[in-house]
Amino acid sequence: MSDVDLDSEQYENHREAGRILAQVRDEAAERAEVGTNYLELSEWIEDRIRELGGEPAFPVNISVDHEAAHGAAKPGDERTLGESVVKLDIGVHIDGWLADTAVTVDLAGEDELVAAAEDALDAALDVVADGVSVGEVGAAIEETIEGYGYNPVVNLTGHGLGHWEQHTTPNIPNRAVDQGATLKTGQVVAIEPFATDGTGKVHDGSVEQIFSLKRERSVRNRQARQALEQITEEFQTLPFAARWLDIDRPEMTLRRLKQKDIVTGYPVLTEDEGRLVSQKEHTIIVTEDGCEVTTRSR
DSSP, X not given: OOOOOTTSHHHHHHHHHHHHHHHHHHHHHHHOOTTOBHHHHHHHHHHHHHHTTOEEEEEEEEEETTEEEOOOOOTTOOOBOOSSEEEEEXXXXXXXXXXXXXXEEESSSOHHHHHHHHHHHXXXXXXXXXXXXXXXXXXXXXXHHHHTTOEEOTTOOEEEEETTEEEEEEEXXXXXXXXXXXXXXXXXXXXXXXXXXXXXXXXXXXXXXEEEEOXXXXXXXXXXXXXXXXXXXXXXXXXXXXXXXXXXXXXXXXXXXXXXXXXXXXXXXXXXXXXOEEEOBEEEEEETTEEEETTSOO
């Protein structure tokens, strides 16, 4: 028997973050339509999270078509959604305890591609339990996606969720692997299959709108000092958006902080141009005989 107390305050915070996130995700998916502005949708989601008692764990990801992850609104963004495959990846934290979820909104008539990621997630959740290897979870994902005639994105993985840490061990592969961690009761994990009609490998794009603190150092520039103070106080080690900084011309300041190796950026991750990617993600708490899904719709 595990000695993990799943009724502790930590897990209740995870659950509350998940409850908020499930509601916001479903409401956001209904608002994502052809013509919806990236920035307006992102700000609505983040404001809604706060309204319900949480805080955004990272900037809303809006990734379309061949973009798999890390697409995000920029300051003054005038882009709008087209007839595309839209991935909304959203996070909430309560006092640093996180939940992470994603949904694909199909504005392009790609229902099979969307179903491949959704069913792969369901198959993965059916496998999860204490003592199960992450390779078994990955095998369930891979088999399901390939059954639809698509490829899993193999160089993106699910991940653990820590305190003020969005990505921790264990990594949850989207394919079968021979070696890997064994799931344990009490682990909080985000499982996120990606299905694609492309090669199954994403690469770094040229655009960055999401950043996180890498290390604290003194800086002389006043704007940079002001930004660093806000980052350490409000976001700590969690990812943040350029548009969240209360300074003029935040991109210039972030370039300065990157040059000094104080912050790191997360480029948009893309399949080949012209290909499509779908995604579905839930956060779970591993239990002895299965899992508790914290981000499931109520």
